[in-house]
Amino acid sequence: AQSVTQLDSHVSVSEGTPVLLRCNYSSSYSPSLFWYVQHPNKGLQLLLKYTSAATLVKGINGFEAEFKKSETSFHLTKPSAHMSDAAEYFCVVTEGYGQNFVFGPGTRLSVLP
Amino acid sequence: EAQVTQNPRYLITVTGKKLTVTCSQNMNHEYMSWYRQDPGLGLRQIYYSMNVEVTDKGDVPEGYKVSRKEKRNFPLILESPSPNQTSLYFCASSLSWGRAYEQYFGPGTRLTVT
Numbered sequence: 727a728q729s730v731t732q733l734d735s736h737v738s739v740s741e742g743t744p745v746l747l748r749c750n751y752s753s754s755y756s757p758s759l760f761w762y763v764q765h766p767n768k769g770l771q772l773l774l775k776y777t778s779a780a781t782l783v784k785g786i787n788g789f790e791a792e793f794k795k796s797e798t799s800f801h802l803t804k805p806s807a808h809m810s811d812a813a814e815y816f817c818v819v820t821e822g823y824g825q826n827f828v829f830g831p832g833t834r835l836s837v838l839p
Numbered sequence: 840e841a842q843v844t845q846n847p848r849y850l851i852t853v854t855g856k857k858l859t860v861t862c863s864q865n866m867n868h869e870y871m872s873w874y875r876q877d878p879g880l881g882l883r884q885i886y887y888s889m890n891v892e893v894t895d896k897g898d899v900p901e902g903y904k905v906s907r908k909e910k911r912n913f914p915l916i917l918e919s920p921s922p923n924q925t926s927l928y929f930c931a932s933s934l935s936w937g938r939a940y941e942q943y944f945g946p947g948t949r950l951t952v953t
Binding site for chain 1: 870872874879880881882883884887889895897898929931936938939941942943944945946947
């Protein structure tokens with residue numbers, strides 16, 4: 727069965743410094759992996775996805791993630807945090823026929839001025 | 840505008856009173872799904888549908904029903920709501936149900952059962 731671990735429930739960074747949000751997954755088959763962002767009182771928006779093509783995936787708003795099969799990780803990074811990045815971030819895995827999506831518990835990102 | 844809509848956005852009800860939360864998408868998507876979001880647990884899948892008249896259980900289906908009679912609509916039914924179903928509910932859709940397809944989410948329905 728597939729599962730997702732997000733290693734930090736809360737990450738706090740200063741504006742202009744790098745962001746690292748960690749995600750580890752467990753999957754029996756070749757997975758697809760996604761990062762979604764949820765701003766306060768909003769729905770979820772796709773940041774980026776990995777579906778077995780390039781292992782370094784670029785997304786919107788300067789975010790990127792690298793799929794590392796040997797480490798079963800899919801960490802999300804951004805070189806320079808902006809105040810508007812403050813939100814909840816979810817790592818998601820799906821496998822097989824892709825009908826069952828499993829979310830991690832989320833990481834809340836705070837950006838300090 | 841391409842979107843997933845949910846109604847109502849907010850609902851307060853009492854234990855045992857049947858309710859339906861509607862979900863509609865205008866993107867001709869095959870796949871639709873319902874999730875509940877609870878603090879510290881992320882989103883958990885309740886039910887999903889791969890096409891009209893094809894539905895299946897997700898991880899937390901107990902106490903919920905769904906139907907998919909039309910491609911665009913996927914209502915969530917709570918026949919006898921209980922306080923432990925107080926949660927934030929999201930409907931989502933995707934073009935199809937392969938691994939490459941991302942989901943598009945509705946704005947959410949906040950349900951309180953007293």
